[in-house]
Amino acid sequence: MIINLYIMTRSVLLICFFILLLNEVFAKESVPTVQGFIGDSVVLQCHSGNVQLKSITAHWRYNDIKNVYDIEDGKVSIVDQDRVYRDRTEMFPAEYMKGNFSLKLGKLQNTDGGSYCCFIANIAYINKQQCTQLQIKEKPRGIQEKPDSNRGVESKAERIVSLLFHFFAVSILLCVL
Template sequence: MLKCQKVFVLNVSIVSVYSLVTIDGVIGGSVLLPCASNKHEHNLQDIDVLWRYNASMNVFTILKGKGSVEHQEPKYKNKTEIFPDKFLKGIFSIQLNNLVYTDAGEYDCYIVHSGEHVKVWLLINVYSQVTVDGVVGRSVFLPCASHINEYKLQDVNVHWRYNASMHVYDILKGKGSVEHQEPRFKNKTEIFPYEFVRGIFSLQLNKLEHTDAEEYECYIVQSGEHMNVQLLINGE
């Protein structure tokens, strides 16, 4: 006897409608991961949205306007909430409950029917602060280390920022990137890739100027750690 099985295939075509946001959470708490479409009117039966962790792990799926946990990763069981009353307004945010360290990382919201993509960095508040002194014209070491001391290179995503927003340096999948680096930091930064697998993502800043002083922040995406480095500049 020939048996026929019905297979559902979802064709995903994401165009370059992209936004990025960083969210902070605390151990044991809850956090809202935002995802909203630029379009404000949607037909419920057309709504297909995929929430994924680190690009592939299934967090939650919305198919034809209805939530589905059929292929949800076990670690997210009973941890996710959606808000169906917001769908027609183009809001597909999810709430993540009972946060643990391993919930930190990159979450992607793919709004399939409109071709939009929202990336959310979730940082679990593991925070430290240090003050470093530098001298005009010389170099200084800005420390950043994870409490996790063993990493796979392809999992390493770290973002160095100046005064919370200015791009200083990015480490993406274990490789340094200056694609979005602020021009003032061009040829002034050094990293130490051989230390990455040990959870050390420190940065060396060269040719110091008085204007280099202020706050530097190191965001370790995978572990959700955040280090604040206050740089003081001495000398004329």
């Protein structure tokens, strides 16, 4: 009876552990994080996929309140652009027809950290939204070369290796107990 209770407790703990880990993985996949350094540039990714666009309309917003960049019918519109982003944003018009609406944000400042969302309109009558969390850091001292602006994006392989490491650690602990 005591052995069955012990095995059942270990099983429940292991299941709870896996649920927590899977929840962490899916949370990280839903909103990617990109790190940028003060004074440098960063590219925030936005893709519509393989859908052919009839009318190219895309909007970038910061924390759902500031207008970062607009494309209306394939043309850049800076009329409503927040002044904080003037002369610091750039997109890649040659990539629009491929469904690439990534935004390059330059001269990064501490205040640039936050959530950036790309809204793509008129994709087969469905609107699409992609968000990225931008973290701003001080440049490390002693580094002369320009750091990789997307260094903070964690790959799926890195998450899987991290999960496997945790899984084996917990398995060993449970076997020892």
